[in-house]
Amino acid sequence: MVRTPLTRERVLRGAMAVADAGGLTGLTIRSLAQELGVKPMSVYHHVANKDEILDGIVDLVFDEIELPVVGGEWRAEMRRRALSARAALARHTWAIGLLESRTSPGPATLAHHDATLGTLRAGGFSVELTAHAYALLDSYVYGFALQEAGLPFSGPDDVADMAGAIVEQFATGQYPHLVELAAEHVMKPGYDFGDEFEFGLDLILDALAGRLTTGWAP
Amino acid sequence: MVRTPLTRERVLRGAMAVADAGGLTGLTIRSLAQELGVKPMSVYHHVANKDEILDGIVDLVFDEIELPVVGGEWRAEMRRRALSARAALARHTWAIGLLESRTSPGPATLAHHDATLGTLRAGGFSVELTAHAYALLDSYVYGFALQEAGLPFSGPDDVADMAGAIVEQFATGQYPHLVELAAEHVMKPGYDFGDEFEFGLDLILDALAGRLTTGWAP
């Protein structure tokens, strides 16, 4: 087997692949080394430690998110960015938990933030409203991804099963509203939690547009 | 020393205290045992394993969130709940990362969800709109807490320092909009990222009220 020489790039790509396959707990130096066809200590010639790997793969995830076009129509750009971000975080759910603990953003992360801010500014948002809008949009995207990742199911089929279990388990009336939601909404054929995303996103974008045109001031 | 007998309750409270003090990585069976004045293996007579501890302390966090009053004015109740939830997650930032991986909700978590759903339903929301509103509100709260936890600073003072560092480091123009935001907004005296929370929250609540009164339909 011809062995491509190890590089920082290959280490990070490999780490991402291992995390995608086995989650964060499945990502160990040893499992990563195996993935790369190498012995554990070889990895350390390309990254300082595991933390650097974690920082690196978070940045790889940001690299997968479509950059908004500064100067484009802000609403469409923000919508596209949000959908892309949610998709990336859904592909790499392990990244969500890392967002909390990683405090040194990589170049892709910084570029992403910069393009987003720039798009809002070019769209007519004041500096202050830009800050508000950005915090709001990112909170929604991250939070939605977090909820999606935490759900004990992953597709429309599992959802119905889970909802059925809830209905049965709590039929006694301990959690009536939870049961109602499960029985009358979630178990309906075709329900997909992921569809909730666009409702909230459009609601937020509509409301931001309102704040923008009315020249909202603090 | 009179030693209160160990109980599951004391184990979980102790685990929460250790996590508050040293983060998730600081919470080990050994550190927990020391906190409790006990040897490591004693802990295992009250919980099956560490995962059960993690599930347990997440539920303790939910227990700290004020329950909305079913039948109360939905907007005020949702607002109070959101502020309370954000405060709880800010006190226990380690809980945010756990939300993603813990899939077995405890009683406090279930009660919390049920009361929230009930408040919306009693406030006139259809089952479907309730689902949308709930996903939206929770996403925002969790996401905001996630962002807050990920910030490399924790108070208004640190923020200005950090913003100053950004301005200096990227003065070359690589990330112009990031620099602009830092220089013209974040570094202003009195800025506190936490204040962004209420802007987004009220925007969302306003927009939900609009969807409610116009009898929004899918």
Next chain:
DNA sequence: TAACCTGTCGTACTAAGTACGGCGGGACTG
């Protein structure tokens, strides 16, 4: 050819989760 550098690896130490079995003191029985 000899010195050297770069990337790989073997070994081993430390920290952490936890299985297994011992043990002591209070409770319960006769």
Next chain:
DNA sequence: CAGTCCCGCCGTACTTAGTACGACAGGTTA
């Protein structure tokens, strides 16, 4: 009141994971 028993605590030790340290090989340069 004594014997029995069980519950909760602990000592020991095995496993997995991060990573420090130094050896070694193969190509490169002087």
